[in-house]
Amino acid sequence: DQQVKQNSPSLSVQEGRISILNCDYTNSMFDYFLWYKKYPAEGPTFLISISSIKDKNEDGRFTVFLNKSAKHLSLHIVPSQPGDSAVYFCAASARGTGNQFYFGTGTSLTVIP
Amino acid sequence: SAVISQKPSRDICQRGTSLTIQCQVDSQVTMMFWYRQQPGQSLTLIATANQGSEATYESGFVIDKFPISRPNLTFSTLTVSNMSPEDSSIYLCSVVGDVYTEAFFGQGTRLTVV
Numbered sequence: 001d002q003q004v005k006q007n008s009p010s011l012s013v014q015e016g017r018i019s020i021l022n023c024d025y026t027n028s029m030f031d032y033f034l035w036y037k038k039y040p041a042e043g044p045t046f047l048i049s050i051s052s053i054k055d056k057n058e059d060g061r062f063t064v065f066l067n068k069s070a071k072h073l074s075l076h077i078v079p080s081q082p083g084d085s086a087v088y089f090c091a092a093s094a095r096g097t098g099n100q101f102y103f104g105t106g107t108s109l110t111v112i113p
Numbered sequence: 114s115a116v117i118s119q120k121p122s123r124d125i126c127q128r129g130t131s132l133t134i135q136c137q138v139d140s141q142v143t144m145m146f147w148y149r150q151q152p153g154q155s156l157t158l159i160a161t162a163n164q165g166s167e168a169t170y171e172s173g174f175v176i177d178k179f180p181i182s183r184p185n186l187t188f189s190t191l192t193v194s195n196m197s198p199e200d201s202s203i204y205l206c207s208v209v210g211d212v213y214t215e216a217f218f219g220q221g222t223r224l225t226v227v
Contacts, residue, residue: 036218104155
C-alpha cells in the first residue's frame, strides 16, 4: 500500500520558469515531510523539509507547501535551472511512531535550456 | 550531516550467488537503514539495523534472504542471498540525523542479476 504518491513520473519545464512537483499522502499520522533530489548513480540528497505545524517553508529557489486537509504537498522551484534536472522524491514520516521514512515513486524533472 | 560510503557502486551477478554490500558512516549512529529501489518504484525500507542486536525487517523481507550485520556504530553490511533477476535493484543504506530531521543516503549499489 503506497502511503506516499507522486502521480507524475516526469515533468519538463523551460529554464527560468517555475517547476511544480506534487505529492499526496494517505496517512494522517505523518507529521514531517521532506523532498529529496537524486542524480543518476548517486544517492538521494536532502533538499527541503516541512513540519506539519507549518504550511510553507522556503529555502532560496525552493519552496514547499503543505495542505494538510488535502493531504497534499508540493515543491516549487523558481526559477528552474538546467542543473535542477534530476529525480525528485517526496518522503513522509510520523516521528512519534518510529524512524521510518515513506517515499513516493519520484518525479523526473527535466529543465530545458 | 553524515557522509556515507557505500560499495560496491554497481555489480553484475549470476543468479544463485550472493552479494554483500558495505556501508561506512563517518560518525557513530544508532540506527542504519537499508532501502531497495526497484525500477520505477519508490524507495522501500528493507530493514533497520541496530548495533548489538538483530535487524528489524519490514513486511516482505526476511533475514535468510537479506542478512544484515552491524558490528559497530559506523558500519553495516547487507547481503542479497541466492539472487534472482527480480533482485535487480538499487540498494541504499541510510542514517538519520541526530535530531531526526532528515535521512542521509549512500550513493547506492546498482545490482543487476543475470
